[in-house]
Amino acid sequence: SQQGEEDPQALSIQEGENATMNCSYKTSINNLQWYRQNSGRGLVHLILIRSNEREKHSGRLRVTLDTSKKSSSLLITASRAADTASYFCATVRKGSGNTGKLIFGQGTTLQVKP
């Protein structure tokens, strides 16, 4: 089964607007993480939320987690052109032992127009 499916697949907004990306998953998780990838580059860790947490903030980022709906959202407030990138959610499945293997979604491509 697919784990970590994001929507929308692509999002285009104006600078200063907020961007919301959603992620759904299918199995029970230990935690869910969001990563950013600039075009053709590496993955940058943004934020981690554990299964017993409901909301977390980091700067302009706000992540929510609803384990009953098996979904998470990433909100970027007051977006900037530099936020243009692909955003991925990744889950660590519960019961995966201590390997911490990440299962990634397809990602949301965000374009912020100046």
Added chain:
Amino acid sequence: EPEVTQTPSHQVTQMGQEVILRCVPISNHLYFYWYRQILGQKVEFLVSFYNNEISEKSEIFDDQFSVERPDGSNFTLKIRSTKLEDSAMYFCASRDISGTTQETQYFGPGTRLLVL
């Protein structure tokens, strides 16, 4: 700030050739990973490595793949006989096993492998 490094950044090889992708994880980390991303697709887990042995591997990680930690700093992925479908970006990641960031994986910049 410590970071994961990978070499080379790009590699072009002929089908059937062996390639070795190299990674230097963050120095105090003990868990190491390889992932790959085929162009336009999502990132896929290949293998995790801890205490000098594979702790988990995916179906992709068949007998053509192997990993090694030859010394105290490097972590390598070898593909013995490359196929066209091995063309992808390969990411190395590492994490600590204690402390407040133990669940966070830190990724390297990737090696783009092209098999012709």
